[in-house]
Amino acid sequence: MITIATINSLYNKYNSLNADADVCTERNLHMLMMYALDSDHMDFDGDRLTFNRGAGPLKSIEIERIAGAEDLGSHMAIVMPASVIFVDKKTGEVKVFLAE
Secondary structure, three states, rough: OOOOHHHHHHHHHHHHHOOOOOOOOOOOHHHHHHHHHHHOEEEEOOOEEEEOOOHHOOOOOEEHHEEEEEEEEEEEEEEEEEEEEEEOOOOOOOOEEOOO
């Protein structure tokens, strides 16, 4: 279950990392890319992450805008500077939570 505490924890964790933090180990982007390549719900295409069930501005995001990623079991969390995107691993449903 996604809670406000989970959202705040993810946002604080990844947006407080130094700009030179390692993308593979500290930001978990390698894990996100591997998941995207194996998933039916999202795809990694060069410099963009595309959501199959996304629409409009949620159809894709540039990789360089992602602050970090976290596997939460039933969801994949993608942390950006002003939001956290959750992708349901079973349905591909995309939910966005904006930072306060």
